[in-house]
Amino acid sequence: MAAVTLRNRLRPLAYLSPWLIGFALFLVYPLISTVYFSFQRYDLFTLEPVGLLNYRYFLKDEAAWTSIRNTLWLVVVMVPLRVVFGLGVAQLITRLKAGAGIFRTIFYLPALVPLVAGTLGFVYLLNPSTGPVQAILGTVGVQSPDWFGDPAYSKWGLTLLALWSVGDLMVIFMAALLDVPKQLYEAAALDGATGWRQFTHITLPVIRPVLMFAAVTGVIQTLQYFTQAMVAARVASGATDSAGSVFVPGYPDQSTLTFPEWLFHQGFRDFAMGYACVLALILFAVSMVFTLILLRQFRGFAEEEA
């Protein structure tokens, strides 16, 4: 009997063991190690304790602050636009009687396009000299901006790319919209509420948790924003990886330099690994704040059973 209970108690541990090992090896240990390295100067060859030097350097590292401002811009502009646009598209599709399935497929498709391919495509499409978008705008006499070459527009270019691939949000919102009880709309219609009033008084309050969820996870994803900015800058600048020269992200004029890009560049291109750990800890702290918001707000997310 004792053997059976021991087996029962050890069973969860056995099933969880891969993840437990991974969690310890690739999260707990590296986190502690990151704190340790943040007080060192380390370039893969020499390790030297420097106290708070890395932290003090951060305060006057202008590129780091530029990258924080850029990341903040993306959080404040790109995330809300994606949520609003995704909701609009979802709302439209749920109201279509003909061809909803086809439209859903079409709207979702760009969300699947590999990030590098999509970014490359957008840099080409939006380039003002040979790009098709300018060719079309030109026929009506409009001059398009140099989306990925002008610091005033580069983040907007990335935002267009993000709106294009809004399909994942759309699918989540569609599911939420279809879950809104029909009786609520019928009752509202009896009270004379139509269209916009139904939307603000019934739809929005009912799907609010889903919207909030999308916003918070959107913020967390945007804190990691890396690939699109990196590829757009690399392709638009025409930078080559010739021997000896290292590509510095942010083209044009640091306008697309995001925080994770700067961390990557410091740690793995300039090999200022101690300093990169300071940046990593800042990223960790900010991400944790939003993760905690997520976990607090959405206890349902981790609900025991349905």
Place this chain on the structure above:
Amino acid sequence: MTAIRAAAIAPAPAPARGRRGRATLYWIAKHAVAIALSIMFVGPLVFIVLTAVMSDQQALTSQLWPKTWDWGNFADIFEKAPLLTWIRNTLMYSVLATAFMLLSSIPVAYALARFKFRGRKLAFLLVITTMMLPPQVVAVPVYLIWARFELTGTLWPLIIPMLLGDAFSIFLLRQFLVTIPREYSDAARVDGCGEFRTLIRVILPMARPAIAAVALFQFFYCWNDYYGPLLYAQTNQDNWTLSLGLAAFRSVHRVQWNLTMAATVLAMAPVIVVFFFAQKVFIEGVKLTGVK
């Protein structure tokens, strides 16, 4: 007031036609917007494909429609760049990572969904936290681990950890597994099945849609991954993936946009083809990522 409301409900015969007319207009307006949006969503893909088949000379102009259809561009890119190597590396990364992920994550998700033990809730919260954490946070020490094993410069640092579970997949599988009624596993147990046999014989077949979804997500994630290969394999061109090659394609190989777009089409095509065959799996999987 009551009279007005009554009038509003009552089927008034006269304005019915007007209302029908308005409904028709509304129907047209909705579908017109949907078609306009479709053009915006598909347009970029169409122009990418059109550019991919243009001649070198035409790619220097801003003409929209290809004058000649140079399908040979798709063959040319294989000569300009080691595309086959990139495809092979990308496939190796995607297939192995997906297989390893399934092997390690299914038992973890099952334990989190079914077993009762102390700390279960905490474990699940930690899974969610891990999933939300940017990979850059622990990048330096993790890189140093792989450097010590002399595996930097290869894709193994991205593949091997998949044997230790993937937080996002565990989360998704668990969300699906908790919706399977307990009666099924109870019945299996009454029939004398052990826990492991219950998982294999009863739960896995029922969880097929969720397993297919996480497998597809993982495969696509690896196929598209740029950050991981950039971190570990950038310095070694033999181990480049499609993402790495594509990002450097235009500058390193000094080619026109037409060939760059041909390579882009090549990277997108498999993903889109797979999607058309597995659309339902995908959409259901995306829904699982939301809150209930």
